Amino acid sequence: MAQYETRHTDRTLSAGAMTFSGDDLEDFARGAAFLGAGGGGDPYIGRLRAEAAIAEFGQPKIIGVDALADDALVAMVAMLGAPTVLVEKGIAGEDIDLAATRLAERIGRPIDALIPAEIGGVNSTLPIVAAARLGLPLVNADGMGRAFPGIHMTVMNFEGVSATPFVVVDEHLNTCIIETDDAQKAEEFVRSVAVQMGMSCVCSGYAMTGAEVKRATVANTMTAALELGRAIVDGRRTGDPAQAIVDYLRSSPIYGEARSLFRGKIVDLQRETTRGFSIGSCTLAAFDDDTVRMDIKFQNEHLIATQGETVRAVAPDLISLVDAENAEPVPVEAMRYGQRVDVIAVLAPRALRTPAALDAVSPRCFGLDHDYTPLDALPASTNF
Amino acid sequence: MAQYETRHTDRTLSAGAMTFSGDDLEDFARGAAFLGAGGGGDPYIGRLRAEAAIAEFGQPKIIGVDALADDALVAMVAMLGAPTVLVEKGIAGEDIDLAATRLAERIGRPIDALIPAEIGGVNSTLPIVAAARLGLPLVNADGMGRAFPGIHMTVMNFEGVSATPFVVVDEHLNTCIIETDDAQKAEEFVRSVAVQMGMSCVCSGYAMTGAEVKRATVANTMTAALELGRAIVDGRRTGDPAQAIVDYLRSSPIYGEARSLFRGKIVDLQRETTRGFSIGSCTLAAFDDDTVRMDIKFQNEHLIATQGETVRAVAPDLISLVDAENAEPVPVEAMRYGQRVDVIAVLAPRALRTPAALDAVSPRCFGLDHDYTPLDALPASTNF
Numbered sequence: 101m102a103q104y105e106t107r108h109t110d111r112t113l114s115a116g117a118m119t120f121s122g123d124d125l126e127d128f129a130r131g132a133a134f135l136g137a138g139g140g141g142d143p144y145i146g147r148l149r150a151e152a153a154i155a156e157f158g159q160p161k162i163i164g165v166d167a168l169a170d171d172a173l174v175a176m177v178a179m180l181g182a183p184t185v186l187v188e189k190g191i192a193g194e195d196i197d198l199a200a201t202r203l204a205e206r207i208g209r210p211i212d213a214l215i216p217a218e219i220g221g222v223n224s225t226l227p228i229v230a231a232a233r234l235g236l237p238l239v240n241a242d243g244m245g246r247a248f249p250g251i252h253m254t255v256m257n258f259e260g261v262s263a264t265p266f267v268v269v270d271e272h273l274n275t276c277i278i279e280t281d282d283a284q285k286a287e288e289f290v291r292s293v294a295v296q297m298g299m300s301c302v303c304s305g306y307a308m309t310g311a312e313v314k315r316a317t318v319a320n321t322m323t324a325a326l327e328l329g330r331a332i333v334d335g336r337r338t339g340d341p342a343q344a345i346v347d348y349l350r351s352s353p354i355y356g357e358a359r360s361l362f363r364g365k366i367v368d369l370q371r372e373t374t375r376g377f378s379i380g381s382c383t384l385a386a387f388d389d390d391t392v393r394m395d396i397k398f399q400n401e402h403l404i405a406t407q408g409e410t411v412r413a414v415a416p417d418l419i420s421l422v423d424a425e426n427a428e429p430v431p432v433e434a435m436r437y438g439q440r441v442d443v444i445a446v447l448a449p450r451a452l453r454t455p456a457a458l459d460a461v462s463p464r465c466f467g468l469d470h471d472y473t474p475l476d477a478l479p480a481s482t483n484f
Numbered sequence: 485m486a487q488y489e490t491r492h493t494d495r496t497l498s499a500g501a502m503t504f505s506g507d508d509l510e511d512f513a514r515g516a517a518f519l520g521a522g523g524g525g526d527p528y529i530g531r532l533r534a535e536a537a538i539a540e541f542g543q544p545k546i547i548g549v550d551a552l553a554d555d556a557l558v559a560m561v562a563m564l565g566a567p568t569v570l571v572e573k574g575i576a577g578e579d580i581d582l583a584a585t586r587l588a589e590r591i592g593r594p595i596d597a598l599i600p601a602e603i604g605g606v607n608s609t610l611p612i613v614a615a616a617r618l619g620l621p622l623v624n625a626d627g628m629g630r631a632f633p634g635i636h637m638t639v640m641n642f643e644g645v646s647a648t649p650f651v652v653v654d655e656h657l658n659t660c661i662i663e664t665d666d667a668q669k670a671e672e673f674v675r676s677v678a679v680q681m682g683m684s685c686v687c688s689g690y691a692m693t694g695a696e697v698k699r700a701t702v703a704n705t706m707t708a709a710l711e712l713g714r715a716i717v718d719g720r721r722t723g724d725p726a727q728a729i730v731d732y733l734r735s736s737p738i739y740g741e742a743r744s745l746f747r748g749k750i751v752d753l754q755r756e757t758t759r760g761f762s763i764g765s766c767t768l769a770a771f772d773d774d775t776v777r778m779d780i781k782f783q784n785e786h787l788i789a790t791q792g793e794t795v796r797a798v799a800p801d802l803i804s805l806v807d808a809e810n811a812e813p814v815p816v817e818a819m820r821y822g823q824r825v826d827v828i829a830v831l832a833p834r835a836l837r838t839p840a841a842l843d844a845v846s847p848r849c850f851g852l853d854h855d856y857t858p859l860d861a862l863p864a865s866t867n868f
Binding site for chain 1: 656658659660662663664666669672673676677679680
């Protein structure tokens with residue numbers, strides 16, 4: 101798995117340790133929203149939550165994976181449900197405390213540190229809230245190096261770390277603890293409970309050792325989100341923020357390849373909240389030629405971008421939409437008819453492209469009739 | 485709540501203690517199938533399971549509620565799902581052991597005795613299996629005095645005993661522990677997990693003290709099932725087993741009123757397995773006059789029997805179908821077109837007719853546009 105060498109600045113410390121100051125949280129949320137590939141909910145909401153938690157409980161310590169003792173107990177915390185619902189329900193207080201507490205109770209030892217499940221939208225900032233509330237350090241890493249719609253779609257699972265016991269808590273503090281040795285089964289149970297919980301709940305699971313974190317997560321993705329968010333702002337000053345995204349991710353040892361795929365306006369949008377997901381598709385048309393089009397399908401996250409029969413990018417590679425003017429990431433639930441956007445694709449972290457990973461996150465796992473072809477093996481194409 | 489005075493025979497002991505010998509288990513399963521009001525699965529399957537468990541582990545001690553210490557810890561065990569599926573899936577071994585074990589772990593103390601959730605079909609015999617396997621006594625009582633399709637539809641819930649922690653286990657030993665202070669919410673979570681588990685799983689919950697068992701269950705219903713089963717066999721010898729059912733239940737201090745409602749053949753049957761339930765309706769026609777009809781609706785259990793606009797019986801009162809010749813109870817999943825049956829209704833135990841109970845088990849709780857009218861307040865009617 102790629103280890104990202106932090107570009108040191110006065111605001112980030114060595115070996116993955118981070119502190120937030122100034123506009124960092126805003127930049128971080130922006131970068132995470134891009135890496136969320138359309139999923140993970142509204143970064144603005146997530147940032148406000150994190151700011152409020154930091155104001156009340158103080159800033160949590162963010163540590164690199166190498167700072168973890170090999171026998172430390174680390175637990176994943178996340179929100180779960182359809183982003184369209186997540187943005188409307190105000191959770192992540194006592195519920196997230198209870199999720200981590202129940203997990204620790206079930207395991208029989210206290211949790212030493214928290215880790216994000218995914219880097220993307222609300223699930224990048226929720227762990228900051230949880231770590232602040234619980235007074236625990238947060239590990240600068242995550243389970244996906246992007247966002248995915250299933251709790252089994254993690255490097256932890258691909259590398260043999262058990263997802264369960266997996267605790268789900270709703271805003272009324274109803275709890276459910278799932279135990280199964282099959283992470284995909286856990287996903288099915290958790291999703292059905294999440295639907296009963298109004299498609300929005302918090303959860304904690306993937307209890308693992310520090311040694312497991314080091315071999316079975318994507319390291320330094322919080323740093324990547326922060327630096328990507330800053331790159332977008334810097335790009336606005338130089339006039340091409342979308343290109344700044346591509347440039348930053350191409351130079352990243354986590355990702356290594358990124359491309360602009362399309363620029364145009366949304367001329368068709370089908371989106372429904374069903375089975376605990378935001379599922380649908382959209383069609384873009386070029387500004388200057390309505391016959392030049394791109395189709396994108398999504399399930400919380402964008403899954404595939406095609407032009408006619410030609411695949412331009414497909415999961416597990418990242419596909420993100422950003423505003424055509426300022427490259428602000430556009431999550432799935434914020435997409436709207438007529439919106440002018442750039443489509444940018446990014447090669448998935450190596451840990452998502454192993455045979456074990458592709459068993460869970462290949463295009464066919466999402467019901468698409470395609471095999472995975474890495475972005476750098478597809479013909480490049482933009483309409484601008 | 486009615487306390488049933490056991491009619492002593494050479495095979496039943498005083499104060500609710502019971503042992504099974506000779507044809508007892510068959511009689512018990514038959515009586516329980518009737519009291520299951522159509523629900524609870526095939527009594528034959530359940531009896532075979534109980535016989536096998538007794539052969540392997542010995543007969544469990546069956547005790548009256550008064551034999552329980554007030555501070556004893558008693559837990560409910562049951563199968564959950566659609567009866568149509570329950571009869572096809574072979575569960576109730578390590579899964580039921582695990583359900584009780586997980587519950588005890590969560591509560592932090594060992595279980596002293598088990599209790600059936602309901603008296604009806606498989607869920608009357610499964611607790612015998614569980615008690616035999618786990619070497620625990622089984623309490624001669626249950627949570628409903630009949631069967632119902634929801635885990636919140638228990639006297640325990642009506643009397644303020646928490647349903648949770650509630651453990652659900654499937655045949656692959658996947659587990660889910662639900663915790664909520666709202667039993668109806670627990671039902672929703674459990675049902676959605678049960679659907680993921682293929683509509684068939686075992687569960688344990690309603691951990692309660694001996695004192696709670698004494699005030700918040702229906703006592704001596706195992707004895708009632710056994711004696712009812714024997715009454716049917718005795719009635720076959722005297723020529724009117726359906727009348728024997730009515731006579732026995734009329735004299736029972738648990739029920740006190742029973743009626744034959746209709747005799748005829750099934751001329752229409754709609755039944756589907758959906759949302760974790762067997763849901764549907766059937767129409768009966770009199771043997772001698774096809775225009776004389778009765779309609780019955782069910783959701784695992786029979787809910788309402790009507791003739792035109794006239795209600796003849798409605799939940800929580802019991803409605804059961806029995807074979808027109810030998811009065812063998814006919815569970816919902818065994819009903820078939822052309823079958824000749826008697827419809828018998830029974831007044832529900834008093835504990836199901838309190839205001840708190842009717843909040844959960846009135847006809848409107850099952851989506852029926854009727855208020856509850858007790859059987860003894862409805863005009864009597866049979867077509868024979």
